[in-house]
Amino acid sequence: MSQVSSDRDSAAGPMSTFMPQNIDAHPMEFTGSGGEYFRVWIVNVLLSIVTLGIYTPWARRRTAQYFYSHTLVAGSPLEFTAQQRKMVMGFVLLMLITLAYNIAANTGQDAAVGVLLLTGAVLSPLIWGSAMRFRLGATRWRGLRLQFTAHWKEVYLASWPLFALALVWFGVFFGMQILSPELADVLQEVEDEAANPKMPSFTPAMGALLLLGLVLTVLCFIRLEYNYKSLLVLKAQVGAEKGRWKPVYMDFVKVWLATVAVFVLTVVGFSVLIGVLAGSSIALFAGQSSRMGLWMILVIIVSIIAGIFMLILASAPARAYREARMFQLMWNNIGVSHVARFKCHLKSSSYVGLRIKNMLLTLLTLGLYRPFARVSEYRMKCESVTLHVKGGVEQVAGAMVRQQQGGLGDALADAAGLDLIG
Template sequence: MDYQDTRDGNALPLPAPSRDAPPAGQIDAHPLEFSGSGGGYFRVWAVNVLLSIITLGFYTPWARRRTAQYFYSHSLVADSPLEFTAQQRKMVVGFVLLVLLTLAYKIAVETGQDTAVALFLLGGAALAPYIWGSAMRFRLGATRWRGLRLQFTARWREVYIASWPVFALALVWIGVVFGLQALAPEAGEAVQQVGAKARKALPSVSWAMGGVVLLGIVLSLLCAIRLEYNYKSLLVQRTRLGAAAGRWKPVYLDFVKIWLATVAVFVLSVVLIGALLAAAIGGSAVLLMGQAQRLGPWMFVLVLAGVVGGAVLLVLASAPARAYREARMFQLVWNNVGLGQVARFKCGLRTRSYVLLRIKNILLTLFTLGLYRPFARVSEYRMKFESVTLFVKGGVDQVTGAMVRQQQGALGDALADAAGLDLIG
């Protein structure tokens, strides 16, 4: 019998090849499948919403667990469903802790405790990498497939190193504030007395001040992109299935290109919707001006409705850009990741189809006052999930059999989940 050495020096027997096993070099393709439906998820969603309303939101951790279990159990990878095995107790504790911290921060803000607010903000920035790492450890540790447990094995030092854009972002805006003060020192404490009232003198805005703010926005965007890249690459490279580690190929410039294209799509969407809105309002305004006296009080209602509708349209203008970025990022990641030397993925998601699906889902959700939301979520999840194909070298049964024998025991499970906080959405 052949043996394979592991990291701890123990020899593990390799599974004996079956007569029906595929050749060692053969690569099998397994398109991913989603067996759920909008109607099936609607029942889960309706119960979650109803109980969350009745319990004033405290049903949230149970709702998240039921949602995760529904999508996991209907997600088939090589004809085997995923499993979500998170303990409900840990999810409840994480939720309660988050609620208490949020309440404490709001109380500090409303009571004017500036020192406490500053400490909350500094503490939040310092703990943000720990919270993210704990969430990934919890989420992956609760995922099972064919008896295999996913693990996030990054050390805390690696997580904090990958989080440097968070601290760089804080430094950028500290620099922006000091830069504005240097360019407009009169904006500090200059006060002019006008009658019995006092008002702060507002400095004139110069091109230099606008340049400083614009520079801060650009640097902030670059920091956000870098943070996303660092976290995704660390998540893939430090994820293990059995003894196989994730493989990552994308570079930072790939993310920058997607974000630049997303900004272009957003600007184009705003221009198009703005032009259509201006044309519609312009034509209607001429008619309304002639009927203003007859309409009377209804004129104010119509103007208010037009303003609200325009604001909603401008907000919705970001939907195509968000869908575009989501689709392009999904393609980039799933076309360039793998699992050791035994598995890789290929993504066939079409950006245009996904953007059109998102627009259709938003419109149907608005027209149905939110009732179409579960159907929209299932359709988008299905399009993305079923666009991925898994390629396994040597056959799924042979590879997973070896991985089951190589993975850590129950102690590893307990250690991996010890610091887990629930951030599963």
């Protein structure tokens, strides 16, 4: 019986170094407002335009400091303490890499482009891990700093879906050539810039292989998201207390399947609405005299443009739904060792409705409503979370401060301030 109890404890998460008794609930608060953030946002936008984007790292820091300082956890605000120099270095590094890639691509240096893409794929886990170290290392609460303690081996092991994805499309490419030998000739003609390359026949087997590749691609992306989020939580540390993680991979798959269903339903609804409106307009003008022909053509053109635009916007509810469901899944299933846990009561329908309203108001105001939209969405998510702490906050925070070790000591994290885009 003791062995079973021990197994359960190890599965739930790392044991706390102290075990207080009573549980206090502390709803999170956001004290900012759209009007306040608008002043921060408009200065960031104007200075970024004037400096041709050079002001971006300063804009990121100001944005992060605003949202952190107005987010209250158990009555105390968060702090964003990253040094500006580190964020500038990360921004310059990213810009140099982007510039090198664009120069190589625009000058036809295919070998250099290939090397840069391969290098980017190999280094992407390193960049992600450095960004997480930067983000958590720059976060403070009640004198406590967060840390990301994953080793580079753990980061690369969690990144295996990236490399599996490359193998999947390597297999699809060569599988296509086996199923259609003339495909190699077409690729050679394209490379030689032939005038009218003859397209090969597309067989059901090729379609099945391509569909398999797409399905495996989606599953790899979902697995990568799951691996990264779980590693981030389990290797996050406050004092000596580490994160606790309960979701499984299938929870993420279910969220994605539900998101696809919402997208399909939204597209069908928009298509039916557009079809009804277009049909009504055509029927209305068809009964008029021939002089209305020009207006009828204009109505058709406007209907087509509006239809394309509406189909693009149709993805917005699905993206908002996925964001809300993923937020619920995360914050209902994570904690800090056995000291604290979180509960989330965010409603997906309310968040989707808010996103649609914000999107329409942003379009109507030519983008000027964007800061108000961002604040309202952040507020809804933030204030839906409640922190449950075992023992008084003062007792727990004091114990964590005593546990806290000195020094973060990650040189690459110092340089790669690539997170927190404002």
